[in-house]
Amino acid sequence: MEMGLFQQQSMNLVMTTELRQAIAILQVPSYELTSYLQEQALENPLIEIAEPKGMFTTLKKSVRKNGVTGRSNDEHPLEHLIIEKETLYDYLYKQSILLPLENQDRRIFQYLLLSVNENGYLAVSVQETAARFSTSEEKCEELIALLQTLEPAGIGARNLRECLLLQLREQNLENTLSYILVDQHLDLLAERKIKNLASLLAVSPQQIEAAADFLQTLDPRPGAALSPVSDQAYLYPDVSVKEENGQFHISVNEQYSPTLKLNDSYGSLLNGKNATSKFLDDSFQKFNWLKKALEQRKETLLNITKEIVRVQEKYFLTFEKSDLIPLTLKEVADQIGVHESTVSRAVKNKVLQTSKGAVELKSFFTAKIFTQDGGSASATSAKTEIKKLVDNEDKLKPLSDQILASLLEKNSGLSISRRTVAKYREELNIPSSSKRKRYSS
Numbered sequence: 001m002e003m004g005l006f007q008q009q010s011m012n013l014v015m016t017t018e019l020r021q022a023i024a025i026l027q028v029p030s031y032e033l034t035s036y037l038q039e040q041a042l043e044n045p046l047i048e049i050a051e052p053k054g055m056f057t058t059l060k061k062s063v064r065k066n067g068v069t070g071r072s073n074d075e076h077p078l079e080h081l082i083i084e085k086e087t088l089y090d091y092l093y094k095q096s097i098l099l100p101l102e103n104q105d106r107r108i109f110q111y112l113l114l115s116v117n118e119n120g121y122l123a124v125s126v127q128e129t130a131a132r133f134s135t136s137e138e139k140c141e142e143l144i145a146l147l148q149t150l151e152p153a154g155i156g157a158r159n160l161r162e163c164l165l166l167q168l169r170e171q172n173l174e175n176t177l178s179y180i181l182v183d184q185h186l187d188l189l190a191e192r193k194i195k196n197l198a199s200l201l202a203v204s205p206q207q208i209e210a211a212a213d214f215l216q217t218l219d220p221r222p223g224a225a226l227s228p229v230s231d232q233a234y235l236y237p238d239v240s241v242k243e244e245n246g247q248f249h250i251s252v253n254e255q256y257s258p259t260l261k262l263n264d265s266y267g268s269l270l271n272g273k274n275a276t277s278k279f280l281d282d283s284f285q286k287f288n289w290l291k292k293a294l295e296q297r298k299e300t301l302l303n304i305t306k307e308i309v310r311v312q313e314k315y316f317l318t319f320e321k322s323d324l325i326p327l328t329l330k331e332v333a334d335q336i337g338v339h340e341s342t343v344s345r346a347v348k349n350k351v352l353q354t355s356k357g358a359v360e361l362k363s364f365f366t367a368k369i370f371t372q373d374g375g376s377a378s379a380t381s382a383k384t385e386i387k388k389l390v391d392n393e394d395k396l397k398p399l400s401d402q403i404l405a406s407l408l409e410k411n412s413g414l415s416i417s418r419r420t421v422a423k424y425r426e427e428l429n430i431p432s433s434s435k436r437k438r439y440s441s
Contacts, residue, residue, distance in 0.1 A: 120223025237353035
């Protein structure tokens with residue numbers, strides 16, 4: 001072994017700044033693209049951004065022009081009008097005003113009010129509250145009990161069990177089977193151990209089931225109805241497809257995408273000899289790279305969508321999930337001449353607008369399932385068939401995963417294993433047969 005300097009040639013992939021930027025832009029959906037470009041504009045004085053015309057929101061930061069921030073001329077002043085809605089805290093505070101509390105108790109009570117989360121649960125412990133105000137835990141328990149008398153019923157609970165018990169007490173149902181189930185056997189009830197509970201409480205399974213059905217009418221999140229939504233959720237499809245006379249027209253929804261413009265105010269300083277000109281020349285090159293990346297993003301989205309529509313043409317005519325054909329990322333990548341990872345990034349969080357509503361692009365990529373006749377079907381079609389079988393089953397004798405697999409093979413010719421049926425059932429949020437079983441119709 002020795003130390004020395006040696007020359008060696010090798011080839012490796014280098015992720016340039018431009019390539020990283022192109023990858024980032026490709027996987028950003030339309031509703032986040034404006035924010036991404038704003039960040040770039042903060043570092044580059046040559047970049048101007050025109051807000052998307054089709055979006056309901058305005059730019060997070062004011063449009064910057066010639067280095068000056070301010071509201072754009074075409075921005076309507078009423079767009080900034082905020083309509084306030086009564087919050088959960090406001091609702092609880094109004095009820096607490098007339099409560100007979102001493103100064104110290106009211107401070108503790110106010111702290112407890114502020115510690116109720118958006119679902120209506122108390123987010124601080126008795127010990128923490130007692131230590132904070134140098135008081136006894138008994139006093140804190142009294143104030144929490146007072147808080148729990150406010151409306152809606154269940155407010156101020158520290159867990160689901162307490163929340164449901166508060167609602168049952170409010171209806172004077174302390175001596176009912178529903179109360180006993182929540183108070184003593186909530187875990188067994190969650191697992192739908194109906195027979196075990198019936199044996200344990202010496203009642204019939206039908207009685208346990210009736211009590212469980214009643215509990216389903218209670219609200220596990222009593223504060224949610226009064227909790228404000230931070231941002232109104234709008235859906236901005238990235239691509240659209242329309243069918244006219246048997247022809248499909250595909251386009252990128254540019255009304256939801258920001259427009260990149262060059263700030264001409266600095267044009268006279270380009271190609272100069274000083275440090276400022278050098279900085280602006282670099283900024284101009286970055287502007288061109290960014291514009292090219294946006295064009296590549298648009299072209300890639302169009303090519304991918306065209307290939308999806310070509311393969312899934314039957315689906316776009318009927319909009320039946322059972323008509324989806326098995327399709328992989330690699331198959332699309334090979335057809336449009338890009339890498340599989342490019343397709344994966346491009347469809348991430350992207351939405352396709354159709355005449356029957358919006359659909360995620362990634363939902364068109366499904367696994368292949370072989371049929372008895374040697375053909376193939378998509379995993380989506382198998383899930384559709386599983387849901388139909390479960391919806392139409394006899395709830396007194398629900399179908400097991402093995403029986404579902406047999407029926408799929410018999411009725412639809414889909415050859416899948418019991419474990420695959422269980423996987424698809426869980427993806428559809430369908431409980432197992434033991435948890436679907438009912439003891440009364």
